[in-house]
Amino acid sequence: MNAALDSRSRTATSRPASERPVLALPPRPSRLGQTVATAVVGLVLLVSAATLDVEWSDLRELPAAVAEYAALMFADPDWSRLPRALFEMWRSISMAWLGAMLCVVVSIPLGMLAAHGVGPAWLRLALRGLFAVIRAVPEVIIALVLLTVTGLTPFTGALALGIAGIGTQGKWTYETVETLRDGAADAVRAAGGGRTALVRWALWPAALPALLSFALYRFEINIRMSAVLGIVGAGGIGSMLANYTNYREWDTVGMLLIVVVVTTMAVDSVSGALRRRIMEGA
Amino acid sequence: MSPGTTTEPATRLDLPPRPRTWPRRTLVFSALTAFTVATCLPAIGGIEIDLAAIAQNWRHGAANLSALLQPNWSFVPRTIQPMLETLQMAFVGAAIAAALSVPLTLWAARPTNPNTVTRTAVRAVINVVRAVPDLVWATILVAMVGVGALPGLLTLVLFDVGIVVKLVSEAIDSTDHPYLEAARAGGATQGRMNRALALPQSLPLFSNQWLYALELNVRISAILGIVGAGGIGRLLDERFGFFAYGDVSVIILEILVVVLLIEAASNVLRRRLA
Amino acid sequence: MTHDTQAAEAGHAPASAAWPIRLDGVSVTYPNGTTALRDVSLDIDAGEMVSIVGLSGSGKSTLIRTINGLVPVTAGTVTVGPHTVSGLHGRRLREVRGHVGMIFQGFNLATRVDVYRNTLVGRFARAGRLRTLLGVTSARDREVALTALDTVGMLDKVWSRAAALSGGQQQRVAIARALSQEPSIMLADEPVASLDPPTAHAVMSELERINAERHLTVLVNLHLMDLARQYTRRMIGLRDGELVYDGPAAEATEADFEQIYGRRIRPQDRLGDRT
Structure with missing residues (x-):
């Protein structure tokens, strides 16, 4: 097989051989595996796309539809409901903030205990398992389950955000602690410090900037999640957005979208700037 | 690295002045507190922390939870x-x-x-x-x-x-x-x-x-x-x-x-x- | 290898004649305010091999980059062959760059791309608009690129990724990339600073050979005095962006070098002899 490839590449690259010396080109390495893998993925993709319950021909009308709805939403947004929208937006921000605080307060001690060299092995494994399961289930589903237990209010929404985030936040915490452990931890141990001294004087100060930065990042994620x-x-x-979409009051929906986008981008940029300052100060 | 080991000096040491970090700390801390309080004020859209409602809901919720723990295969x-x-x-x-x-x-x-x-x-x-x-x-x-x-x-x-x-x-x-x-x-x-x-x-x-x-x-x-x-x-x-x-x-x-x-x-x- | 090379050379009629280089009152000030070159004027004849010597920060990288327009001049004019580089933009500038090969201290290969396609980059300036759009190469492009690889003795690695090669091998591929442009001028910016002494001598000999066999104008930045003396006939000294020496390289005295460096000669200013 290699010989065949070899002769092909030879003839391809030295066509004007009559006038030029033949170059001793090594055989091109086989890419059979790669080609087969690409073909398989492509085939699965085609079958998936073909059997999906989508009229692909509808896509032709999509640009016109998007333009039409964009005009309905943004040509003349209805600003009369802005005060109400800001009130609801603040409620979402509150949900996100309290959820982030709860999440951080719970996940930092749990995450620390899950780090190598801090908690006992059985606890470490149990906590890591718990984090992995919470991470795998979509946040909305965790929230829905919690909401069946606690009822649907903004407060329970905040609780749901707090718990749904523990999986990822806990993982970040123990990963951070583990990357920081070595030097400072050895110093404390060399000075005869116990486990508590280790956490208090070696891990906590070193991990604090990263943990604060993650906390802010959790807030950014929660801003999106609280709208969901x-x-x-x-x-x-x-809720307001879903209602007005159901009523098909597009000019209000347009206004609400503008509020969501502007708020989210503002929170992202403020929080991002704070995170950079925290990490530079570290 | 370990400020915890500093004990009360027996003799008076000539310490350089401690950097004044408290004004900034206080500012950051009070800003965070104010923000958090504002998120708990229902009058402006904040969240009403109502633990009683959850307690009330709990019996109902416990039943749901136990149903969730019994998958219907x-x-x-x-x-x-x-x-x-x-x-x-x-x-x-x-x-x-x-x-x-x-x-x-x-x-x-x-x-x-x-x-x-x-x-x-x-x-x-x-x-x-x-x-x-x-x-x-x-x-x-x-x-x-x-x-x-x-x-x-x-x-x-x-x-x-x-x-x-x-x-x-x-x-x-x-x-x-x-x-x-x-x-x-x-x-x-x-x-x-x-x-x-x-x-x-x-x-x-x-x-x-x-x-x-x-x-x-x-x-x-x-x-x-x-x-x-x-x-x-x-x-x-x-x-x-x-x-x-x-x-x-x-x-x-x-x-x-x-x-x-x-x-x-x-x-x-x-x-x-x- | 030499036999093969000569055969390859024989098959290759010189596609391009060497170009002279002329700098006239060239100054460069970067947007951040640093002045890298002050009123430098130079004349380099077609087919000369010239070294530019100076400490890092003396402006020699800037000088060499004004010649192919990678660094625009703030004042003065740069002329290569029939073209005035300063003031050229877009397509015209790319065409001139196609005639000026360049190699770099860091080799500047795409490490995840194979040697073959890294070398073909040297043909990009010659591709017509349609080929550029479609990204296809002609039989002649492939021929020139492969011949260039053969010239530097890297043909057996043609399908390897650049990352799999040693520093010296990467620099050879970089030279092949520049040669496949069929250039009229070859620029080399500290080509041996990242290499060990034997490899450094090999790469310098390669440049010397290119100058001799292809009759290209070669301009090479160096910070080591013995390499400049050994491989080039003419030497230009730069200090703080000003031209402080221009004369025969072999006759440059230690005092001349101390004037270029602005300090006494130290052991690290010499590479050491060919082993």
Whole structure:
């Protein structure tokens, strides 16, 4: 097989051989595996696309539809409901903030205990398992389950955000602690410090900037998540948006979208700037 | 490193003045407190912390919870078709997004697009797309194009393009590309350099994020059905509506298993591609 | 190898004649305010091999980059062959760059791309608009690129990724990339600073050979005095962006070098002899 490839590449590259010396080109390495893998993925993709319940021909009308709805939403947004929208937006921000605080307060001690060399092995494994399971289930589903237990209010929405984030936040915490452990931890141990001294004087100060930065990042994620929880009924801007979409009052929907986008981008940029300052100060 | 070991000095040492950090600390602390208090004021939209309501709800909730802990396994066959649709949406969405992300990313990164105007424009559009949460996109798209897999697919594509373009263009920005200087010195056009060098050189960055987008897609497409955008979420929402918690728990377990499987598979792939 | 090389050379009629280089009152000030070159005027004849010597920060990288327009001049004019580089933009500038090969201290290869396609980059300036759009290469492009690889003795690595090569091998591929431009001028910016002494001598000999066999104008930045003396006939000294020496390299005295460096000679200013 290699010989065949070899002769092909030879003839391809030295066609004007009559006038030029033949170059001793090594055989091109086989890429059979790669080609087969690409073909398989492509085939699965085609079958998936073909059997999906989508009329692909509808896509032709999509640009016109998008233009039409964009005009309905943004040509003349209805600003009369802005005060109400800001009220609901603040409710979503509150949900996100309290959820982030709860998440951080719970996940920092749990995450620390899950780090190598801090907690006992059985606890470490149990906590890591718990984090992995919480991470795998979509946040909305965790929230829906919690909401069946606690009822649908913004407060329970915040609780749901707090718990749904523990999986990822806990993982970040123990990963951070583990990357920081070595030098400072050895110093404390060399000075005869116990486990508590280790956590208090070696891990905590070194990990603090990263943990604060993650906490802010959790807030950014929660801003988006709180709007999503609103759609499933927890209140806030998401609920308002879902309602007005159902009423098909597009000019109000346009206004709400502008509020969501502007708020999210503002929170992202403020929080991002703070995170950079925290990490530079570290 | 260990200020804890400082004890009261027996003799008076000539200490340099302690840096005054408390005014700043107080400022930061009071700002955070004020913000937190404001988020708890129902009058301005904040959240009413009502633990009593939860306690009241608890008996009702405990019953639900115990129902959730008893999966109704006979429901499994009905979940297979919607689960398949969820996976199809996730995969097709990720593939379309992967194709779209290549030119957009090269447009949004400084080394591959020196033109400030077009670069800023692409980045601005991507940031706006990213600022709208996934389920909000789905809600609006369902209202626009009707219930079904199409709005779900569009949501996934928008979400993936946002995340891949942002992360990969930032990664391209933060690495050195000396080979581009060499190609420029040889008289190559930007397009040719991007295609022949920058793209193959950045392919690991792309494939990493494409796999990440696929993982996220499985999780998102599982819930898109809640607003009518196809997949297993529709069934989940319906069973929730009927308070059929045994069925709900089957669906959740299935999602858990599928997500873990996809993550494991993509980790294997990532290691092979690296 | 030499036999093969000569055969390859024989098959290759010199596609391009060497170009002279002329700098007239060139100054460069970067946007951040640093002045890298002050009123430098130079005349280099076609086919000369010239070294530019100076400490890092003396402006020699800037000087060499004004010649192919990678760094735009703030004042003065740069002329290569029939073209005035300063003031050229876009397509015209790319065309001129196509005639000026360049190699770099860091080799500047795309490490994840194979040697073959890294070398083909040297043909990009010659591709027509349609080919550029489609990204296809002609049989002649492939022929020139492969011959260039053969010239530097890297043909057996043609399908390897650049990352799999040693530093010396990467620099050879970079030279092949520049040669496949069929250039009229070859620029080399500290080509041996990242290499060990034997490899450094090999790469310098390669440049010497290119100058002799292809009759190219070669301009090479160096910070080591013995390499400049050994491989080039004419030497230009730069200090703080000003031209402080221009004369025969072999006759440059230690005092001349101390004037260029602005300090006494240290052991690290010499590479050491060929082993």
